[in-house]
Amino acid sequence: MGQQWDVDDILDRALQEEDPQRMDAVIARLVGEETMSRAAMLRRSAAAGIGLTILASPTAAFARSLGAAAAAPPQRGASIGFATILKEAKREKKINTIALPPDWANYGEIMSTFKKRFGLGLTNDNPDGSSAQENQAVRSLKGDARAPDVLDVGPSFAIAGANEGLYAKYYNRYWGSVPRAMKDGRGFWLADYWGVISFGINRAVVSTIPRSWDDLLKPEYKNKVALNGSPLTSGSAVAGVFSASIGNGGSLNDVGPGIDFFKRLKDAGNFIPVQATPQTIASGQTPIVIDWDYLNLAYVKAYPSARIAVSIPSDGVYGAHYCQAINATGPHPWAARLWQEFLYSDAGQLLWLKGYSHPARFTDMSKRKVIPGALVKALPSPTAYAKVKFATPGQLSRAGAKIAAEWPAKVGS
Amino acid sequence: MEAGRGVRLPLAWLVVLPFFLYAFAFMFLPAGKVLFGAFQDADGGFTLANLEEITNEPYRTSFKTSIEVSLVTALLGGALGFLIAYSTIRDGTPRWIRSAFTTFSGVAANFAGIPLAAAFIATAGTIGIVTQFLAGHGYNPYEHGFTLFSKTGVELVYLYFQIPLMILVIAPAIDGLKQEWREAAANLGATPRQFWRHVGLPVLTPSLLGAVVLLFGNSFAAYATAYALTGGSVPLVPITIGFYLSGDVLSNPHLSHALALGMFVVLAVMMAIYVPLQRISSRWVK
Amino acid sequence: MRRRFSWGAGLWLFIGAAYFLIPLVATLLFSLKSNETGQCCSLSSYGEILHDPAFWKTLRLSLILAVETIVIALVLLIPTVYCVHLKLPRLRPVIGFLALIPFVVPPIILVVGLLDVFKGSPSWFYAEPYGFLVGAYVILAFPYIYFALDAGFRAIDVHTLTEASQNLGANWRTTLFSVILPNIRAAALAGAFLTLAIVMGEFTIASLATFDTFPIYLQYINQNKAYPAAAVTLIAFAITWGAMLSLLLVGRDRAVQLGGAK
Numbered sequence: 001m002g003q004q005w006d007v008d009d010i011l012d013r014a015l016q017e018e019d020p021q022r023m024d025a026v027i028a029r030l031v032g033e034e035t036m037s038r039a040a041m042l043r044r045s046a047a048a049g050i051g052l053t054i055l056a057s058p059t060a061a062f063a064r065s066l067g068a069a070a071a072a073p074p075q076r077g078a079s080i081g082f083a084t085i086l087k088e089a090k091r092e093k094k095i096n097t098i099a100l101p102p103d104w105a106n107y108g109e110i111m112s113t114f115k116k117r118f119g120l121g122l123t124n125d126n127p128d129g130s131s132a133q134e135n136q137a138v139r140s141l142k143g144d145a146r147a148p149d150v151l152d153v154g155p156s157f158a159i160a161g162a163n164e165g166l167y168a169k170y171y172n173r174y175w176g177s178v179p180r181a182m183k184d185g186r187g188f189w190l191a192d193y194w195g196v197i198s199f200g201i202n203r204a205v206v207s208t209i210p211r212s213w214d215d216l217l218k219p220e221y222k223n224k225v226a227l228n229g230s231p232l233t234s235g236s237a238v239a240g241v242f243s244a245s246i247g248n249g250g251s252l253n254d255v256g257p258g259i260d261f262f263k264r265l266k267d268a269g270n271f272i273p274v275q276a277t278p279q280t281i282a283s284g285q286t287p288i289v290i291d292w293d294y295l296n297l298a299y300v301k302a303y304p305s306a307r308i309a310v311s312i313p314s315d316g317v318y319g320a321h322y323c324q325a326i327n328a329t330g331p332h333p334w335a336a337r338l339w340q341e342f343l344y345s346d347a348g349q350l351l352w353l354k355g356y357s358h359p360a361r362f363t364d365m366s367k368r369k370v371i372p373g374a375l376v377k378a379l380p381s382p383t384a385y386a387k388v389k390f391a392t393p394g395q396l397s398r399a400g401a402k403i404a405a406e407w408p409a410k411v412g413s
Numbered sequence: 414m415e416a417g418r419g420v421r422l423p424l425a426w427l428v429v430l431p432f433f434l435y436a437f438a439f440m441f442l443p444a445g446k447v448l449f450g451a452f453q454d455a456d457g458g459f460t461l462a463n464l465e466e467i468t469n470e471p472y473r474t475s476f477k478t479s480i481e482v483s484l485v486t487a488l489l490g491g492a493l494g495f496l497i498a499y500s501t502i503r504d505g506t507p508r509w510i511r512s513a514f515t516t517f518s519g520v521a522a523n524f525a526g527i528p529l530a531a532a533f534i535a536t537a538g539t540i541g542i543v544t545q546f547l548a549g550h551g552y553n554p555y556e557h558g559f560t561l562f563s564k565t566g567v568e569l570v571y572l573y574f575q576i577p578l579m580i581l582v583i584a585p586a587i588d589g590l591k592q593e594w595r596e597a598a599a600n601l602g603a604t605p606r607q608f609w610r611h612v613g614l615p616v617l618t619p620s621l622l623g624a625v626v627l628l629f630g631n632s633f634a635a636y637a638t639a640y641a642l643t644g645g646s647v648p649l650v651p652i653t654i655g656f657y658l659s660g661d662v663l664s665n666p667h668l669s670h671a672l673a674l675g676m677f678v679v680l681a682v683m684m685a686i687y688v689p690l691q692r693i694s695s696r697w698v699k
Numbered sequence: 700m701r702r703r704f705s706w707g708a709g710l711w712l713f714i715g716a717a718y719f720l721i722p723l724v725a726t727l728l729f730s731l732k733s734n735e736t737g738q739c740c741s742l743s744s745y746g747e748i749l750h751d752p753a754f755w756k757t758l759r760l761s762l763i764l765a766v767e768t769i770v771i772a773l774v775l776l777i778p779t780v781y782c783v784h785l786k787l788p789r790l791r792p793v794i795g796f797l798a799l800i801p802f803v804v805p806p807i808i809l810v811v812g813l814l815d816v817f818k819g820s821p822s823w824f825y826a827e828p829y830g831f832l833v834g835a836y837v838i839l840a841f842p843y844i845y846f847a848l849d850a851g852f853r854a855i856d857v858h859t860l861t862e863a864s865q866n867l868g869a870n871w872r873t874t875l876f877s878v879i880l881p882n883i884r885a886a887a888l889a890g891a892f893l894t895l896a897i898v899m900g901e902f903t904i905a906s907l908a909t910f911d912t913f914p915i916y917l918q919y920i921n922q923n924k925a926y927p928a929a930a931v932t933l934i935a936f937a938i939t940w941g942a943m944l945s946l947l948l949v950g951r952d953r954a955v956q957l958g959g960a961k
Contacts, residue, residue: 098909101919101922101923102923103923125906125909125911126906126907126909126915127919127922127923128918128919128922128923129906130659130660130661131661132658132659132660132661132664133659133906133907136659136811136907137907137909140811140814140815140907140908141814141909143818144825144826145826146826146909154661156664157661157664160664204737223539223555226644227644229640229644229645230640230644230645230646230656231662232645232653232656232660232662232663233645233655233656233660233661233662233663234660234661234662235661235662237644238661238662272539272562273562273643273644273645273646273647274530274534274538274562274641274642274643274644275530275640275641275642275643275644275645276644277527277531277641277921277922277928278921278922278923278924278925278928279531279534279535279729279921279925279926279928279929280531280534280538281925282734282737282925282926283534283535283540283729283925284540285534285538285539285540302925303734303925304734304735305732305733305734305735305736305737305738306737396662400662400663401663403662404471404656404663405471408471408474408475408646408648409470409471409474411646412471412646412647412648425782425785425786425787426787428778428779428781428782429778429779429782429783429787429790431775431779432775432776432779435775435837436797436838436841438816439813439834439835439837439838440797440800440801440804440838440841442812442816443804443808443809443810443811443812443813443815443816444800444804444808444809444812445812446808446811446812446815447804447808447812450808493711493715496711497711497712497715499708500705500707500708500709500711500712500715501712503705503708505704505705505708506704506708506712510712512944512947514712514715515889515892515947516892516940516943516944516947517719517940518892519889519892519893519895519896519939519940519943520896520936520939520940520943521719522892522893522896523893523896523897523899523900524896524900524936525900526900526902526918526921527918527921527922527928528726528917528921528928528932528935529722531726531921531928531929531932532722532723532725532726532932533722535722535725535726535728535729535929536721536722536725541725542721542724542725542728543721543725572718573718573719573722576715576718577719578843578893581847581889581892581893582843582846582847582850582889583850584885584889585847585850585851585854585883585885585886585889586850586851586853586854588854588885589853589854589855619853620850620853620854623795623846623849623850624846624850626799627842627843627846630799630802630842631802633802634802637902654807654808655807658807658808659807669808670808673804673808676802677800680799680802681796681799683799684792684795684796684799687795688792688795691792
């Protein structure tokens with residue numbers, strides 16, 4: 001059996017390279033070694049020297065020989081060499097991001113890695129902003145040097161933004177390996193990562209871990225179950241209602257059973273209508289939090305005193321993804337494309353996986369066996385995710401309207 | 414004096430002009446967006462549908478709840494703030510107490526949002542220190558129907574910035590209640606209650622009214638604290654506006670504008686009640 | 700003749716102090732817990748905040764913005780309210796009504812409107828917090844400063860003071876600075892306190908206009924960290940209180956005690 005690499009070691013070695021394709025080759029090699037026999041490893045290192053030179057693609061060499069660079073970035077990332085993108089981005093000197101909380105799906109490390117690796121400045125405005133605020137920033141700050149270059153928004157807002165002409169068309173070189181259901185056919189956005197609704201349990205307060213939506217109704221959980229905000233405004237809360245709905249006889253087209261479930265939860269006295277924040281989680285005020293798996297999993301390490309455990313409800317698995325887009329009128333267009341080229345390489349996707357979220361190219365990467373064993377072990381078992389359902393934007397907006405009409409009366413105070 | 418007044422009148426208007434210009438540029442123009450937006454539909458055409466919508470449920474409940482919470486915290490906060498302010502100012506109280514309460518009020522008047530909600534959760538939440546103290550002595554308020562995460566809880570928490578606001582605003586007026594009047598009344602044999610009924614309260618009423626209106630407006634516009642405390646389950650109009658304007662689920666900016674217009678109407682009604690009351694009570698002073 | 704300390708007053712002061720202090724004590728106890736054990740006592744949360752460069756940078760910016768807002772708002776409003784009380788009493792309900800508008804326009808709509816209105820303005824105003832943000836903050840402070848000044852002017856006899864001053868030969872400037880201002884000192888200070896607190900707590904406008912102020916930093920800590928959130932709450936509280944105390948001292952230095960002010 002080959003050696004087990006530490007994820008940070010793999011990433012460190014990969015990030016020695018500048019070109020994402022070379023980074024990916026390093027990762028593939030190191031992860032491959034995890035399952036390789038010793039003899040095979042020796043054979044491979046002999047061939048390593050030849051292998052690396054093969055990676056230098058003709059397009060890259062050609063681009064390097066170009067004198068002046070193109071003024072406007074192309075629509076297809078693969079049509080020009082990465083070195084050109086990097087050179088133009090370096091000329092722009094920085095990138096503006098918006099609404100990226102550092103503790104959300106490992107964005108903190110993504111941002112600092114990007115800055116360090118490519119030598120660009122990075123500003124992150126309004127880290128707790130909503131998708132609506134991101135689109136609004138594009139509109140309000142149009143033409144201003146502070147406008148955001150790249151956006152990470154929910155699907156309904158991605159579609160609205162694309163229709164409004166806020167985004168630029170761009171097919172990064174990894175576009176093909178992102179599942180069709182997770183990208184915009186016209187090229188305006190594509191999914192970056194997804195997660196499912198889970199229960200985050202504070203084991204210092206709760207001894208038995210609930211494993212399904214039905215479990216939550218048990219009397220031992222009185223005054224213990226909380227959502228992350230209101231489903232009229234919080235993406236994760238709405239997803240919680242979807243998940244409850246699936247687990248109680250409803251479907252993606254009908255969230256009524258989900259709303260009714262929360263009414264039952266409230267009537268039983270188990271639901272506390274407080275917004276779950278780090279303070280309430282660590283203190284134990286909200287010992288069972290219904291939230292994204294990547295957030296709850298991150299809490300495990302963040303709050304050791306709470307001994308957080310994460311369980312994915314067995315009777316209703318609902319997932320949602322966020323979408324990456326480029327501001328059509330952003331001040332640093334090349335840096336924005338560099339951001340996408342990096343994030344969608346295996347190296348970038350692994351950084352998201354390190355944050356416990358499923359990156360968009362997860363299936364492709366699993367098939368190619370380039371995911372380090374340590375990361376696979378850190379996530380809950382794949383069987384828990386097997387039945388995951390995603391809602392279409394149409395279903396989301398219908399659900400939003402139904403929740404807006406029924407939730408205040410049924411679950412509000 | 415008469416001749417002088419004729420010359421000085423235009424000068425007075427000139428002095429207030431900068432303020433009105435500023436208010437126009439920084440307040441009217443953006444606020445105008447709200448007014449116009451309320452009458453527009455998604456395509457920019459004129460419509461009354463938004464205004465009609467906000468008179469239905471659940472918006473009607475939002476307005477009712479908002480007005481109720483604001484009235485309760487304005488009146489209660491006003492009364493308590495007045496009593497505390499007077500207690501710090503009156504002769505007989507050491508002077509440092511006034512400075513302490515005044516400066517503290519300055520900070521507390523704007524202590525809101527998640528930090529305030531978190532402080533009260535840590536105090537009176539299901540595992541708050543006061544809750545645990547009472548439970549340890551045999552009375553757990555949560556088993557007797559009390560919960561912080563309710564409309565009552567919101568009112569309790571709102572007082573934390575309403576009372577200090579009242580203290581700050583009413584203190585200068587209490588200062589104006591001259592000490593000599595109190596002593597003169599005492600010398601004439603008036604009881605404290607008679608003093609307040611015939612001198613103190615009439616003099617203070619215009620300022621008290623103004624302060625209560627300010628408290629009402631302050632509470633009416635607040636939302637971050639209530640949202641953090643109740644996860645949005647206590648429906649308040651500013652929270653609902655946020656849902657439709659900057660949330661991750663719903664999007665209907667023109668409905669938000671209509672709701673804001675509704676807030677405007679409520680406050681206009683408040684002012685319409687306040688102005689004649691104030692004029693009447695001012696006559697008591699002169 | 701100093702009156703005795705009243706037990707009734709003492710009771711209200713005690714209730715007030717208890718209501719205000721207990722939640723702060725609860726926050727303090729929480730902030731002293733260590734992240735590893737969830738028990739008392741550790742100063743690591745405070746250390747985390749105080750060693751964060753973003754804390755100091757945003758704090759400095761917000762304090763400067765607060766001072767700027769206070770100065771501009773007072774310069775704009777004191778002469779206005781004075782004139783209204785002296786000469787234009789019919790305007791009082793008008794301005795009082797205007798003072799309620801900032802409550803009605805949700806900050807989020809205000810900032811979108813302001814960004815729209817001022818989009819073409821020079822970048823030393825539009826792209827700087829010292830310009831654009833202060834412009835918006837003066838409007839936010841306006842209701843509080845106005846009602847405070849209004850109460851203050853009402854408490855003094857404006858007409859008598861002005862006439863007396865002018866009969867003694869003073870011009871407008873002397874009247875305003877040497878006679879009127881000292882008498883409304885308490886009201887102006889109250890307004891200044893409220894403005895300082897507003898600027899140190901205002902989040903929506905700064906975040907949508909993408910400026911990095913102290914409340915933005917506070918919100919980030921509150922949404923992402925547990926024990927440091929309680930620590931930074933108390934630190935912010937202490938700092939704002941300290942700023943108010945210094946405002947009080949500054950005001951007191953120049954005080955000309957003309958009765959009324961205790």
